Amino acid sequence: MKISGAKIVVETLIEQGCDTVFGYPGGQVINLFDELYINRNRINHILTAHEQGASHAADGYARATGKVGVCIATSGPGATNLVTGIATAFLDSVPMVAITGNVPCSLIGKDSFQEVDIVGVTMPVTKHNFIVKDIRELADTLRTAFKIAKSGRPGPVLVDVPKDVQTAVWDFEPKTEPVRPYPLNFASDSKLRLAAEMIKKAERPYIYFGGGIIMGKASQELLALAEKIDAPLGCSLMGLSALPTNHPRFLGMNGMHGHYASSVAQDESDLVICLGARFSDRATGDKKRFNKNFKIIHIDIDSAELDKNITSNLAIQGDIKDALFRLIPMLTETKRPEWDKRIEELREEEKRRIESAAAIAFEKRCDNCTHPCDKSGLASENHLSPYQIVDIISKNTSEDDIIVTDVGQHQMWVAQRYPFMKPRTFLTSGGLGTMGYGMGAAIGASSASRKRTVLFTGDGSFGMNLNELATAVSQNIPLVIVIMNNGVLGMVRQWQTLFFDKHYSNTTLNRKTDFVKLAEAFGAKGVRVFNSEELEKATAEAFACNSVYLIDCAVDCNEFVLPMLPPGGSIEDIITEIK
Amino acid sequence: MHNNQFVIGVIVSNVSGVLSRVSGMFTRRGFNIDCLTVGETESSEFSRITVVFHGDDDIKHRIIKQLEKLHDVKEVEVLEPRETVIRELLLIKVRNTPSTRQDIMTAVEIFRSKIVDYSTTALVCELTGETSKIDAFVELMKPYGIMEMCRTGMVAIERGDTCLKTEK
Numbered sequence: 001m002k003i004s005g006a007k008i009v010v011e012t013l014i015e016q017g018c019d020t021v022f023g024y025p026g027g028q029v030i031n032l033f034d035e036l037y038i039n040r041n042r043i044n045h046i047l048t049a050h051e052q053g054a055s056h057a058a059d060g061y062a063r064a065t066g067k068v069g070v071c072i073a074t075s076g077p078g079a080t081n082l083v084t085g086i087a088t089a090f091l092d093s094v095p096m097v098a099i100t101g102n103v104p105c106s107l108i109g110k111d112s113f114q115e116v117d118i119v120g121v122t123m124p125v126t127k128h129n130f131i132v133k134d135i136r137e138l139a140d141t142l143r144t145a146f147k148i149a150k151s152g153r154p155g156p157v158l159v160d161v162p163k164d165v166q167t168a169v170w171d172f173e174p175k176t177e178p179v180r181p182y183p184l185n186f187a188s189d190s191k192l193r194l195a196a197e198m199i200k201k202a203e204r205p206y207i208y209f210g211g212g213i214i215m216g217k218a219s220q221e222l223l224a225l226a227e228k229i230d231a232p233l234g235c236s237l238m239g240l241s242a243l244p245t246n247h248p249r250f251l252g253m254n255g256m257h258g259h260y261a262s263s264v265a266q267d268e269s270d271l272v273i274c275l276g277a278r279f280s281d282r283a284t285g286d287k288k289r290f291n292k293n294f295k296i297i298h299i300d301i302d303s304a305e306l307d308k309n310i311t312s313n314l315a316i317q318g319d320i321k322d323a324l325f326r327l328i329p330m331l332t333e334t335k336r337p338e339w340d341k342r343i344e345e346l347r348e349e350e351k352r353r354i355e356s357a358a359a360i361a362f363e364k365r366c367d368n369c370t371h372p373c374d375k376s377g378l379a380s381e382n383h384l385s386p387y388q389i390v391d392i393i394s395k396n397t398s399e400d401d402i403i404v405t406d407v408g409q410h411q412m413w414v415a416q417r418y419p420f421m422k423p424r425t426f427l428t429s430g431g432l433g434t435m436g437y438g439m440g441a442a443i444g445a446s447s448a449s450r451k452r453t454v455l456f457t458g459d460g461s462f463g464m465n466l467n468e469l470a471t472a473v474s475q476n477i478p479l480v481i482v483i484m485n486n487g488v489l490g491m492v493r494q495w496q497t498l499f500f501d502k503h504y505s506n507t508t509l510n511r512k513t514d515f516v517k518l519a520e521a522f523g524a525k526g527v528r529v530f531n532s533e534e535l536e537k538a539t540a541e542a543f544a545c546n547s548v549y550l551i552d553c554a555v556d557c558n559e560f561v562l563p564m565l566p567p568g569g570s571i572e573d574i575i576t577e578i579k
Numbered sequence: 580m581h582n583n584q585f586v587i588g589v590i591v592s593n594v595s596g597v598l599s600r601v602s603g604m605f606t607r608r609g610f611n612i613d614c615l616t617v618g619e620t621e622s623s624e625f626s627r628i629t630v631v632f633h634g635d636d637d638i639k640h641r642i643i644k645q646l647e648k649l650h651d652v653k654e655v656e657v658l659e660p661r662e663t664v665i666r667e668l669l670l671i672k673v674r675n676t677p678s679t680r681q682d683i684m685t686a687v688e689i690f691r692s693k694i695v696d697y698s699t700t701a702l703v704c705e706l707t708g709e710t711s712k713i714d715a716f717v718e719l720m721k722p723y724g725i726m727e728m729c730r731t732g733m734v735a736i737e738r739g740d741t742c743l744k745t746e747k
Contacts, residue, residue: 119596120596120599123596123599123600123603124603124607127650128649128650128651131596148650302648303644303647304641304644304645304647304648306644307637307640307641308641308644311637
């Protein structure tokens, strides 16, 4: 059957099991959008307010479902607007296929209207990318793009389709099923035996896991390992939601803003078993001092991550689920009462430090201070503490609800405090730290699953992509937006407080934005809250309304994210209170 | 070959953009390339890139693993100098004067170089060999007045019947 390139794109997407795509039309994808219109009953296209929103939505869709997310944009500015979303997906290993239109092949290289070499631009932030100049290669290139995106360590792939390729006509034979990923690498037996030997010799093992556990669906195996060797568990930001947060062995995230007990336990251990994580600088601090006390076994699907950031004592490449499944029988059941006791002490110490920091924060509330945020008109006699907000929201959510964040202080507060129960319920930009990620990601996650979605954001992050309120409203998704509004760019301000003599350069927002009116203007509901009673009431209303509801929470600008390992510091430099 | 210098042979798909993917990876990851050459292979499907860089074993391993991650890269191998024939080509244009002509011709003969273009004012010599030989010849020509020169950078192939080739 001979069909147009545009139709081939849509048919291939459907063949690959794609039910929803996110995008924005334009001159060089008009043929493609025509096919999306014709096939609107077979594939759903969600129009965002901006292409960046579309790429974050495809990312959110992929993280929430585990499927490949797809976004579509026109050439030039449409394509470049996708880039931040593609880079976000790249840094967090999210499977995505981005399709861009381009000017006809004859106009490429002539600086034509809306022409950008998007393949060149996205080369450093994609697993791979293609420009299809020959219609005969279009279908197979798209299939390969899906294959690459979901193989091994997932990631984004971009396919650039010039307009004349969309209009050309060629044979198309649909495949009966989506492409399968490339075969996985499996850990070698000999290396797993070495790992088992190292674990047997260890007295104080600590398991450090990352997003690889979620992608590799290895939560059960992870817990089984911890049980068998009686070890505590800590994770990276990307690892959150792999385990129920209330699991007795789980100490929480470690690293720059991780839990005190988790970071200290890692430092006091004699063996760190790192599973599907990559020792990012936010997790390790000073790399020279990081592993002076312990040995490391590092297992990851991506061999390039092994010995990249931290040199391990034993590096094993392989699928994490399979590796753990085979490693566990090689180990003997062990009890470590002394290590358990020490972990309990650390948990107690953590509680004490959190209370002490909270007391200091309470004393320094904005009510008594002369900081510029007073003048923003936002500060009032009452403020909510960040943990209070997370607690009240989480009391009302179910374990299937999807939690999304933007980037900054609120992100860390949620990461520290929210009781995640199921994998793929926590969506956050970890590697790239993309402010403005949240709205798009929430739309992608919610429109895919129709699950209730809660976006925690800050007034800074929300300001970056609040235009997507329009999309959320037109899609009528069950989305609760919780703004932790402190009138400042809190995370940078925190650094300025600690390391820049309180020179609050450009972090005091002084905006007069009324988020409630804004929500209403977009067709959503909104309310501003100052204390826990108001938040309780607003939450109940928001969760009952089943559409877009914005809760603007007053937060003090002197709330800090604690503990904090200063950048480039190590565990000795941990800050647990700021006076 | 200097100490800490490595030569890697890379077989890549012969498609447009592959050179920028490979060289871009080096830039992006902060690896320094000493030289890079690319050319056809016996199969039209593949090109062969020879990369020379310096660093320690850690960097070598990281470079290999990053190269292996690229979709268009089919084979990567470190070529051990002792097991490898390494060659470079030099074209050098030297000033031709009656007083220096004979000396240049002698050097050309001793180095088994070739004069490939001759005019009354300039000579173009061609020389292949290992880098050290090329360096020595260039050094020797300096006093006679080098007008311009270009070198291809190293190409390398393993000795014996071992091949760096994808199974196809």
